[in-house]
Amino acid sequence: MSIEQFSPKGRLADTGEGITGDELQLAARNHGMPLEALRYDLTPPGLHYVLVHYDIPLTNAATWQLTVDGCVEQPLSFGLTSLRAMGRKTVRVTLECAGNGRATLHPRPISQPWLTEAVGTAEWTGVPLADLLQAAGVREDAVDVVFTGADHGVERMVEQDYQRGLTVAEALDSGAIVAWEMNGMPLPPQHGYPLRLVVPGWYGMASVKWLRSIELIDHEFDGFQNSVAYRLRTEAGEPGVAVTRIEPRALLAPPGHPDFMSRHRFVPSGQVTLQGRAWSGWAPIDRVEISTDAGLTWHDAKLDATSNEDLAWRAFSYDWQATPGEHVLTCRAHDESGRTQPIEAPWNRGGFANNSAQRLTVLVT
Amino acid sequence: MSIEQFSPKGRLADTGEGITGDELQLAARNHGMPLEALRYDLTPPGLHYVLVHYDIPLTNAATWQLTVDGCVEQPLSFGLTSLRAMGRKTVRVTLECAGNGRATLHPRPISQPWLTEAVGTAEWTGVPLADLLQAAGVREDAVDVVFTGADHGVERMVEQDYQRGLTVAEALDSGAIVAWEMNGMPLPPQHGYPLRLVVPGWYGMASVKWLRSIELIDHEFDGFQNSVAYRLRTEAGEPGVAVTRIEPRALLAPPGHPDFMSRHRFVPSGQVTLQGRAWSGWAPIDRVEISTDAGLTWHDAKLDATSNEDLAWRAFSYDWQATPGEHVLTCRAHDESGRTQPIEAPWNRGGFANNSAQRLTVLVT
Structure with missing residues (x-):
């Protein structure tokens, strides 16, 4: 060797x-x-x-x-x-x-x-x-x-x-x-x-x-x-x-309960409060969008009151009326510097700063 | 889906x-x-x-x-x-x-x-x-x-x-x-x-x-x-x-320093005290063997004094004269019930209780 x-x-x-x-x-x-x-x-x-x-x-x-x-x-x-x-x-x-x-x-x-x-x-x-x-x-x-x-x-x-x-x-x-x-x-x-x-x-x-x-x-x-x-x-x-500061990103806490192996989610139908956190190393978060249809339509999430710690993450939530069937949840963050989280981040050889939007597949039952 | x-x-x-x-x-x-x-x-x-x-x-x-x-x-x-x-x-x-x-x-x-x-x-x-x-x-x-x-x-x-x-x-x-x-x-x-x-x-x-x-x-x-x-x-x-009790196993703490990606180890030549821990859920550990030539020859490790907690792990060590070149370190545990750690554990479909002996590749420089 x-x-x-x-x-x-x-x-x-x-x-x-x-x-x-x-x-x-x-x-x-x-x-x-x-x-x-x-x-x-x-x-x-x-x-x-x-x-x-x-x-x-x-x-x-x-x-x-x-x-x-x-x-x-x-x-x-x-x-x-x-x-x-x-x-x-x-x-x-x-x-x-x-x-x-x-x-x-x-x-x-x-x-x-x-x-x-x-x-x-x-x-x-x-x-x-x-x-x-x-x-x-x-x-x-x-x-x-x-x-x-x-x-x-x-x-x-x-x-x-x-x-x-x-x-x-x-x-x-x-x-x-x-x-x-x-x-x-x-x-x-x-x-x-x-x-x-x-x-x-x-x-x-x-x-x-x-x-x-x-x-x-x-x-x-x-x-x-x-x-x-x-x-x-x-x-x-x-x-x-x-590579320097953290690009904006939002993540949803997966709702419902998971399958052990696939990590896919099972969610009961009805109102589901989706919750998550968003952050950016460039500026405070001022907007988070959520989509429950794989990015076809977007809705503004409710942002929690800002803390004094501007570069720590910020909590957000969105009330979703979950209907039976398969849904792909996704979300994106925006910050006060005007930076927006892309659906698909540009590729690079080191695999750094990939803030492409999360995709979370859930089965509503 | x-x-x-x-x-x-x-x-x-x-x-x-x-x-x-x-x-x-x-x-x-x-x-x-x-x-x-x-x-x-x-x-x-x-x-x-x-x-x-x-x-x-x-x-x-x-x-x-x-x-x-x-x-x-x-x-x-x-x-x-x-x-x-x-x-x-x-x-x-x-x-x-x-x-x-x-x-x-x-x-x-x-x-x-x-x-x-x-x-x-x-x-x-x-x-x-x-x-x-x-x-x-x-x-x-x-x-x-x-x-x-x-x-x-x-x-x-x-x-x-x-x-x-x-x-x-x-x-x-x-x-x-x-x-x-x-x-x-x-x-x-x-x-x-x-x-x-x-x-x-x-x-x-x-x-x-x-x-x-x-x-x-x-x-x-x-x-x-x-x-x-x-x-x-x-x-x-x-x-x-x-699947019930823990089968005997010994693990060496990897000596020297690692490569980030391959986790292979680089070790300076000379005396190296190899250290590790061994455990079994069936009975206290009473012997650990170490090989520095991929299992061709084996040496008894020195066991630390037993604690009262018989089913917690037991520390062991072995002084190795490391010579330049590639070496494969391995070790195996024995317990007081007569159970011995195999070099190669029997296969099963769930992948449980696989206590095959560790193999650690090091380059002595």
Whole structure:
């Protein structure tokens, strides 16, 4: 077996090729949020989606050190206790994996095979990233901020610690926090214990877990996860466009009860209140449309009162008069930036940011 | 679309058929324990394997009622407060899904496509089931005890609440508890909040979640999950043998670091302490063998001191002198009942109790 078989290149599934063994291994480790959990304002930790690139590292909170260095006036190093002394803020954030929806694309990019469920909302508590950067003093020559986690592995033959970069402006203005609590509890191991970055509005790849280093550099960061992995490309080898903020999406909690295997739904006829959540990383949600006839006709859903946390998801509902027979439910979100969720999102080779509208088949009995 | 397409029959994958869309939907909802989590004595809740047949039901602890009735002297009904007054016991239990290993079988039964990771160990706190049955008074005509959960759905065209039965002797003697805590916290929603059964030593299907009813009946229970679903069969339609206790299995925590996509491992040469856990629902583990040459030669692993909790997993380790090149690691467990984990378990149509030995490919560099 060659090194390339140990670390395969990205590829697209062949026509009709089922989910591969490699994809299944990822699906068995990582998990989405079962869609009935859309009922919770805050997703319980074990139901929040999880994607881990390599292994969950073995970490020790007692000896954990976070360094802030590079193009700063004063390099800093924090243990957890000294970090907690820097401030405390809680933000409610909807995180979504950039690869959500990948496995529904044709052709299918071979990677973590998400359907539509790689999402979750939590309250993250920690210190604002901007406060840490200001404490260290951002030098004029600083261009990008590089965040390094403790997880280590190989990807397309490149051995690496998981690293992501933001520009200095993004790092200062995004409302990012360095968090040690999720929903009022210490971070679970799979969510970054003892320390992680949370970047509101951005796809999950920006929110580096098991955070151990923040380095300011005087040039654009060209690490694997920024310049190779998370890019929108239609052809292999082209530079592509960076994946950044979360595109608008609405999801319905499936009504009625399911079949175990097919997950198709059985719904009693009569009035059914359809409920769901919608979010966007660009701007607050201002409209959700629902169709109960596979997109032929659309109706405005009722939106819940907005919270102060504009980039967390927003609940919606719609009273449906369900008549016997098969129906395809679908919905789409709109945000205040004018972005609209497409019925069919444009295809890309990495399978990123696929916010095509959900389709939910129900049998009304 | 017919009702049968909404609720498909069980079937086997065709030769070379990849994982299907139906299987992927289940893999995206349910999840295994990432094998690096073998490092934890107690699996954190969000890493413990989860299998939910239908939806996670919406439950209310404040109004929850558990009834104990049927062939008893005195039917009883408990709210959570009155149930807690009945006693409190904590048991450390390794739970494994009966379908663990299913997706590695040839031909592959189409259902939840587990590889080897559908396992976890937790401390469950609640009242012994035997105490509840004795409080109600088991009548002489009682034959089976039927446990009903609040989860509702359809399986192979049979609409049902999830139900499992035990014989009266099994219910009294298995050490089962009716639990409201997992690792000292209220049960997470996906693990049965607010109340579940935990049957030590048995595959997970016996440990009914969202438990609302315990009914003693005067005949053998013939519900779907006992008489149709969880049976060892080689031919469709035969009555088969009931799936009961957990067969012995050992798993290694994968050493070194992984490739993201293939999950193959890279390990530096030199001494590597291989570590893992082994368990059996029949008897305590008394021996684990490890092979670093794909099963050609075997070595006894060092077993950790036994805890009092005989049916929880037992840690083991083995010092390996890793030499450059490709190696296939494997291991097998033996228990005090004389049961030995096979290299290749016998095939069955449901894909149950497949405890074939793990195979872990590593590249030593």
